Amino acid sequence: MPTDKVLYDVDGAGVATITLNDPDTRNALSPELLAGLIEAFERARDEDQVRCVVLASSHEKTFSSGANLGGFAGDDSLVHKHFGSELFVGLFKLIGELGKPTICAARGHVLAGALGIALACDLIVASEGASFGTPEINIGTFPFMIMALIYRNVGRKKANELLLLGERWSAEQALAAGIVNKVVPDDQLDGAVAEWAGKLAGKSPVIMRLGKQAMRRQMDMGLDDALDYLRAQLSLALSTEDIVEGVTAFFEKRDPQWKGR
Numbered sequence: 001m002p003t004d005k006v007l008y009d010v011d012g013a014g015v016a017t018i019t020l021n022d023p024d025t026r027n028a029l030s031p032e033l034l035a036g037l038i039e040a041f042e043r044a045r046d047e048d049q050v051r052c053v054v055l056a057s058s059h060e061k062t063f064s065s066g067a068n069l070g071g072f073a074g075d076d077s078l079v080h081k082h083f084g085s086e087l088f089v090g091l092f093k094l095i096g097e098l099g100k101p102t103i104c105a106a107r108g109h110v111l112a113g114a115l116g117i118a119l120a121c122d123l124i125v126a127s128e129g130a131s132f133g134t135p136e137i138n139i140g141t142f143p144f145m146i147m148a149l150i151y152r153n154v155g156r157k158k159a160n161e162l163l164l165l166g167e168r169w170s171a172e173q174a175l176a177a178g179i180v181n182k183v184v185p186d187d188q189l190d191g192a193v194a195e196w197a198g199k200l201a202g203k204s205p206v207i208m209r210l211g212k213q214a215m216r217r218q219m220d221m222g223l224d225d226a227l228d229y230l231r232a233q234l235s236l237a238l239s240t241e242d243i244v245e246g247v248t249a250f251f252e253k254r255d256p257q258w259k260g261r
Helices: 031-046 078-084 086-096 113-120 135-139 144-151 156-165 171-177 186-201 205-218 223-238 241-251
Strands: 006-010 015-020 052-057 062-064 102-106 109-111 123-127 131-133 168-170 182-184
Touching (some): 006 031, 015 031, 015 186, 052 186, 086 144, 109 113, 113 131, 123 171, 131 171, 135 156, 168 171, 171 182, 182 186, 205 241
Parallel strands (some): 015 052, 052 102, 102 123, 109 131
Antiparallel strands (some): 131 168
């Protein structure tokens, strides 16, 4: 579903940048924009040259204002509203299963459903002026679609505070709560994101894929099951050419030349 509301670009280092680009609505998460995001992430997943994905916004003051509220009180039937929410589920799963590292460049307001998309990414770098929140309770709804992501990133008591009070948190508050990884001055956000993206793009793609799969799958396993699963993943990693190259390069004091297999 081609749309100019989502931009896509890949640089020479293998970093794909997906940019929310609907400034008139403050990047409200309409079905069209969500479908565009899904298409862009699927493209990044399928293109071999892509080693890392950055999610950003073209709006200077807002990453995204969240879901399109007009749809909540619209005339569509309940079943079609239910079908529409599948786009959020599909996007969250797609980002989680991408097999490539993801960074959210959080500039401006990151609210409601947009917070869920940010939390679905592996890392979040925020500008000092960014703010985060789930204001749904203030308008008579609740952040059901992103609750699972919040509780997997934020301690329970702080998550409760975020969901129940509907207040906005500053970038520093979000950092303290574990929502973001790093806070930088507004004019340094692009540089900080590019630095991390470059580092991630320089890792072995096959080991990165195996590692990200393991990170996701072991999270909800019991300890014994997780240990058995991770041992099997280590054995699988030991079968790759890249792990031999990485160790050899380390002892030879040179940069590794990854083959991705």
